[in-house]
Amino acid sequence: MSDNTPDDDFQEMLRRMLGGDQNAFGEAGIDPEQLRNMGVDPAQLQQMMAAFQQAMSTSNGEIPWDSARTGALHVANQDSLAITSGQRNDLAGAFQLADLWLSEATNLDPTGQLPIVLTRGEWVEQTLPVWQETAEPVAESVADALTDALEQQTPEEMRQAISGASRMIRQVGGSLFAAQLGQVVGKLSKEVVSGGDVGIPVLPPGVAAILPQNFDDLGEGLEIPHEELALYFAARELAHARLFKHAKWLRLHVMSQVTDFARGIHIDTDVLDDLAGRFDPSDPQELQEALGSGALLPKQTEAQKHALDRLENMLALIEGWVDVVAADAAARIPSLDRIAEATRRRRAVGGPAQDALGMLVGLQLRPRRLREAAAMWRAIGDAVGRDVRDGLWDYPDLVPTAEDIDNPQGLIARLEASARGEEAPRDEMDEALAQLFAEAEAEEPGDDAGEAPSGDEPDRS
Incomplete structure (x- = not known):
C-alpha cells in the first residue's frame, strides 16, 4: 500500500502532466514540427512549461513575474536589430x-537629461515593472478565483488533503497570466516608437x-x-x-488611476466555475485563451466606468497638450500636417x-476625447498665452x-478674469454651490416666533 497522501499523489500527477518527465518533448512526446504547423512556437511552449515546473517546485502562491520577463524578451528579441551609429547620430541631431x-x-523647462535610443529588448527591461504594476491586481484576482473555483468543486472532506495542491493550482493560474503578459509586452515592444x-x-x-527599429518601420510607406x-x-x-x-505629481496620479481601475476588476466566476470543472493542468490552452480573449473579465461596474472615464480624460489632456505643443514646435517642418x-x-x-x-x-490606452482635448488646449493658448496654459x-x-x-470658453473666461484681477465669472457649478449654501443658512435656527422663550422673559403661565 502506498504511503503517499492524496496531496502527494496529486502533486506527482501534476508534475507528470506538466512536463516533469523527460519524454515530454522527446520522441514519444509532441513533435516540434507539428507544433509549428499548428501555429505554436515550441520555444514559447517550452518556456511556459518550464514556468509551470518552477511553480510545482515552489508553490509559494506568488505570481512568477520572472516568466513574464523571459517571455517578453523572447518575443522582443526575435528579428531585433542592433542600433547603428548612424541611427544614434541622426536621432541625437533630431532631439537636439x-x-x-x-x-x-x-x-x-528642458529635462536636463539626454534622450536615449532603445532596442526592443531594452524597452522591455525598462518598462516591465510598470506593466507588472498595472497587471498585478488582475493576476492576483485570476489566481485567487481559480483556486476558489476549484476548492468549491472539491468535496468538503477532501479540501484539507489537497490544500497544497490548491496552492499549486493558484500558482499555475498566476504562471499562465504572467506568461500571457510577457507575450503582450513583447509584442508591444515591436509596435511602440517612443x-x-x-x-x-x-x-x-x-x-x-x-526605438530606432520601430521608427524606421513606421516611416515605410508614408513617403515623408x-x-x-x-x-x-x-x-x-x-514634450x-x-x-x-x-x-x-502627474506620474503618480496617472498610475494611481490605472491601479485603482485594475483593482476594481473581479473575475467572472460563472465563466471560471465552468472552466474549472474541466480544467486540465496538462492542457492549459483553454484557460490561456480565456485570459487572452477577455472572457474572464466581466462587464464593467458603474464605479469602474467612472474610474475609466477619469483615466481617459487625463490621458486625453496629456496627449492633447503634447499634440499642440509638438505641432507648434515643429511648425517649420514642411510635411507637418501629413505627419500629424x-x-x-x-x-x-x-x-x-x-x-x-x-x-x-481590461484597459484600453487610446483616449477617445483626444481631438477635443487638443482643441481645448489650443483655444486656451490662443486666448491667454502659453504661460497661463502651461501653468495649469x-x-x-x-x-x-x-x-x-x-466647454473651453467657461475655463477661458475664468482664466481671463483671473489675469485681470477680477472675480472669475460664475458658472453652473458656482451657482449650484451658492444655492446650497443659501438653503443651508436659511435652515439654521434664528430668532423667530417659533423659538422657545428665553429664561429672561416673564412667566406667562
Missing part, C-alpha cells in the same frame, strides 16, 4: 534641434526615448522625409518628457498588442476637467 524648437513652444507612445508613463519622469519624421517624433517625445518632469494626421490615425487604430493588453487587463499643470487642482473639455 527639436529641443531648441520646443523651448519656443512651451515654458516648461517612450510616451502608449499613453501611460512607462519610463521614469524626464526620460525621452525612441526621414529627417522630418524624426524631428516631429523627437518634439513629441521631448512628453518635459511635462512629466515639470508636473512631478498619420500619427493621429495610428494612435486611433492602435495595434494588435494594445488590443491584447486591453483583453488581458502646476497643481492637480488646476488641471482642466472633463467639463472644461466640453
